[in-house]
Amino acid sequence: MPNKCKHVTNLGGNTYECHREEYQNGRCVFHMGDLRQVMGKLKDALRAELRDDKGDEIDLRQLTLQSISDVFEDAITNKKVVFDGSAFNVRVDFKGTKFLKGCSFADCDFGHGATWERCEFGNELSLTHRHSGGPLKLVNCTYKSGVRIKSGTSNSPFYFLGRDFKGDFDCSDTTIHAITIKNSTFRDLVTFEGSTISQLFELNDVTFKAGLDLRANGFPKTSYFRGVTFLGKASFSKDAFLKIPLTFENCTLHGLELSDLPILDRTVDTKFDDCEWPHNYRKPWGDRQNHWSRNIIADEREKKRDKHILRLYRWLHNYYYNKSEFKLASSFYVSFMVMKRRLEKRNPGAWLIDMFYSITSRYGESVWRPLLALVFLWLAVPGLLLTVGASLSDGQGYWSNMLLNLQFSTLARFGKYAPPPDSVSGTILFFESILNGLLLVFLGLGIRRTFAPKRPLTERD
Ligand SMILES: [Zn+2]
Numbered sequence: 001m002p003n004k005c006k007h008v009t010n011l012g013g014n015t016y017e018c019h020r021e022e023y024q025n026g027r028c029v030f031h032m033g034d035l036r037q038v039m040g041k042l043k044d045a046l047r048a049e050l051r052d053d054k055g056d057e058i059d060l061r062q063l064t065l066q067s068i069s070d071v072f073e074d075a076i077t078n079k080k081v082v083f084d085g086s087a088f089n090v091r092v093d094f095k096g097t098k099f100l101k102g103c104s105f106a107d108c109d110f111g112h113g114a115t116w117e118r119c120e121f122g123n124e125l126s127l128t129h130r131h132s133g134g135p136l137k138l139v140n141c142t143y144k145s146g147v148r149i150k151s152g153t154s155n156s157p158f159y160f161l162g163r164d165f166k167g168d169f170d171c172s173d174t175t176i177h178a179i180t181i182k183n184s185t186f187r188d189l190v191t192f193e194g195s196t197i198s199q200l201f202e203l204n205d206v207t208f209k210a211g212l213d214l215r216a217n218g219f220p221k222t223s224y225f226r227g228v229t230f231l232g233k234a235s236f237s238k239d240a241f242l243k244i245p246l247t248f249e250n251c252t253l254h255g256l257e258l259s260d261l262p263i264l265d266r267t268v269d270t271k272f273d274d275c276e277w278p279h280n281y282r283k284p285w286g287d288r289q290n291h292w293s294r295n296i297i298a299d300e301r302e303k304k305r306d307k308h309i310l311r312l313y314r315w316l317h318n319y320y321y322n323k324s325e326f327k328l329a330s331s332f333y334v335s336f337m338v339m340k341r342r343l344e345k346r347n348p349g350a351w352l353i354d355m356f357y358s359i360t361s362r363y364g365e366s367v368w369r370p371l372l373a374l375v376f377l378w379l380a381v382p383g384l385l386l387t388v389g390a391s392l393s394d395g396q397g398y399w400s401n402m403l404l405n406l407q408f409s410t411l412a413r414f415g416k417y418a419p420p421p422d423s424v425s426g427t428i429l430f431f432e433s434i435l436n437g438l439l440l441v442f443l444g445l446g447i448r449r450t451f452a453p454k455r456p457l458t459e460r461d
Contacts (some may be wrong), residue, residue: 003021003026004019004020004021005019005020005021005023005027005028005030005031006016006018006026006027006176007020007027007028007030007031007062007099009059009062009085011061011062011085011107012084012085012106014235015110016059016061018031018059019055019059020045020452023038023088024040024106025255027144028044028045029042029402030042030044030059030060030063035063035064035065035114036066036151037064037215039066041046041066041072043310044071044316045172046058046068046071046244047071049079049108050071050072050075050076050077050078053078054080054100056078056079056080057079057080057081057082058077058079058080058081058082059082059087060081060082060083060086061082061083061084061085062084062085062091063083063086063087063438064086064087064088064157065088065089066089067090067092067095068092069092069094069095070160072094072095072097072202073094073095073096073097074095074096074097075096075097075098076097076100076292077098077099077100077101078100078286079101080099080102080103080123081099081101081102081104082104082229083103083104083105084104084105084107084108085104085106085107085108086108086109087108087109087111088109088110088111088112088114089111089112089269090106090111090112090113090435091110091112091113091115091293092110092113092115092132092200092243093107093114093115093117094114094115094116094119095117095118095119096117096119097116097119097120098119098120098122099119099120099121099122099123099125100120100123101122102121102122102123102125102126102145103121103125103126103130104126104158105126105127105129106128106129107128107129107130107152107280108129108130109129109131109132109136110129110131110133110134110136110156111132111133112134113132113133113134113135113136113137113156114132114134114136114137115136115137115138115139116138116139116141116304117137117139117140117141117287118139118140118141119138119142119148120141120142120144121142121143121144121145122144122145122150123144123145124145124146124147124167125143125147125148125151126148126152126241127147127148127149128148128149128150129150129151129152130152131152132151132156132283133156134156135156135157135158135159135210136156136157136158136159137159137161138158138159138160138161139159139162140162140165141162142160142165142168143162143164143165143166143167144167145166145167145168146165146166146167146168146169146170146188146228147165147167147168147169147170148170149171149174150173150174150175151174151175151176151177156177157177157178157179157180157200158176158178158179158180158201159179159180159182160179160180160181160182160265161180161181161182161183161184162182162183162184163184163185164182164184164185164263165184165185165186165187165188165190166187166188167187167188168188168189168190168191169186169188169189169190169191170190170191170196171190171191171192171195172192172193172194172195172213172298173193173194173195174190174195174196175195175196175198176195176196176197176198177195177198177199177200178197178198178199178200178201178202178220179200179201179202180200180201180202180204181203181204181206182202182203182204182205183204183206183207184205184206184207185206185207185209186206186208186209186210186211186212187210188209188210189210189211189212189213189232190208190210190211190212190213191212191213192213192214192216193213193214193215193216193254194215194216194217195216195217195218195281196216196217196218197218197220197224198218198220198394199220199279200220200222200223201220201222201223201224202222202223202224203225203226203228204224204226204227204228205226205227205228205444206228206229207228207229207231208228208229208232208234209229209231209232210229210231210232210405211232211233211235212230212232212233212234213234213235214234214235214236214237214238214241215235215237215240215408216237216239216240216241217237217240218240219237219241219243219244219247220241220244221244222309222324223244223246223247223248224249225246225247225248225249225251226249226250226453227249227250227251227256228248228251228252229251229252230251230252230253234369235303237274237412245269245270245271246269246270246271247270247271247273248270248271248272248273248275249271249273249274249275250273250274250275251275251276252275252276252277253275253277257429270319270321272316276348277316277332289428290410293364306339306342307343309339310336310339310340310343313332313335313336313339314457314461315331316332317332317333317336317457318326318457319454320332320414321454322456324431326454328452330365333360333365334358334365334459336364336457336461337358340360341354341355343359353405353438357438357442360373360438360439361442361443361445361446362443364442364445364446364449365446365449365450366446367443367446367447367450369424369442369446370439370440370443370446371443373439374436374439374440374443377409377432377435378402378405379402379411381396381405381409381428381429382401382402382405383398383431384402384428385399385405385424386398387399388424388428389424390424390425390428392404392405392408392425400447404431406428407434408429409429409432409433409436412450415428423449
């Protein structure tokens with residue numbers, strides 16, 4: 001019966017007894033002091049531990065390790081691997097390792113940085129390290145149960161380059177020098193609450209399915225949001241966020257609940273280039289997830305949010321107007337007017353005319369819509385008259401009916417041009433002339449709006 005190693009690790013107020021077999025002088029090969037002499041033996045022992053089914057943890061606490069990258073390459077282990085308190089004298093590369101029960105790098109010192117490539121983390125990945133002398137790169141890894149980051153004195157950047165993140169991505173209450181996240185999908189909450197990011201915050205092709213909490217205490221001047229899809233709530237801290245210029249490029253914002261995004265109060269530049277906004281987005285089935293396009297004001301909270309959206313549309317109209325992007329400005333003007341209709345209490349008549357104005361003219365933004373509606377009306381009504389047997393010209397065909405209808409329903413409907421006192425055609429022509437009148441006014445307003453100098457929306461609009 002071989003003796004046990006007598007080493008006891010003291011770490012963070014806890015003691016850990018070693019359960020490995022003695023190698024020399026009452027110590028196992030992992031606790032020989034200077035490990036450079038026994039690296040070969042240590043690697044063999046580690047390989048065996050990764051494979052066997054003794055215990056549920058590999059204890060690599062508080063060691064000073066040389067290169068162990070080759071041991072972990074493409075290894076699959078059913079034990080939690082704990083590197084807490086250890087220091088790596090060389091750059092570490094984990095390639096294709098499957099940490100099925102997770103791994104922990106709490107309080108580690110990566111002297112020359114570290115890379116994890118194609119790794120799988122079956123349980124939480126804890127990267128609450130103490131220091132790193134180089135970048136920490138995680139490339140194309142799979143995260144099954146969350147990531148926890150805390151960087152100590154490190155000035156090294158984090159790179160998360162792909163791909164599938166399950167579980168919370170917790171980057172709260174820490175100081176981060178720089179972080180770049182690319183080609184990734186986060187299924188659960190990502191939080192930077194209470195953190196300070198000092199140099200760089202970069203998101204590129206990232207989807208946040210559950211939400212992003214950016215209520216950081218400090219936010220760097222250099223921040224990029226490129227190709228970011230927001231599908232959940234996003235919270236931004238006012239203080240840190242208001243003072244830096246921001247650019248959103250090719251972002252999809254239709255899932256974003258903007259009530260906490262203080263862009264309206266921002267005094268510094270915010271740029272939105274080729275972003276997809278919720279106002280022109282419609283889900284094919286219902287709008288359960290698209291809380292922007294809901295018609296009914298269910299409660300006060302929703303009303304408050306809708307008022308915020310009204311402000312946002314006004315802001316966006318003016319933003320694009322000032323950038324001379326009039327097409328976009330126009331679309332936000334329409335969204336603004338629609339939202340206004342939803343929020344303001346109006347009598348049914350005014351509401352109906354507003355609705356008609358919205359559909360047939362986009363609130364004066366379109367000349368084509370009222371024109372097409374008029375042509376449609378002039379072509380459809382004679383057909384309708386003929387169908388119900390109320391001909392305007394006895395025994396004549398569609399086209400002569402159309403010409404008479406055009407004459408009766410628009411300008412010349414009095415005196416000798418009055419329509420026949422036939423009750424059916426009289427009623428139809430009465431309503432047609434009201435619609436005609438409205439559409440002609442809308443057409444006039446549209447033409448006026450096209451040529452008249454435009455202006456930004458004010459608080460009174
Ligand atoms: Zn030991």
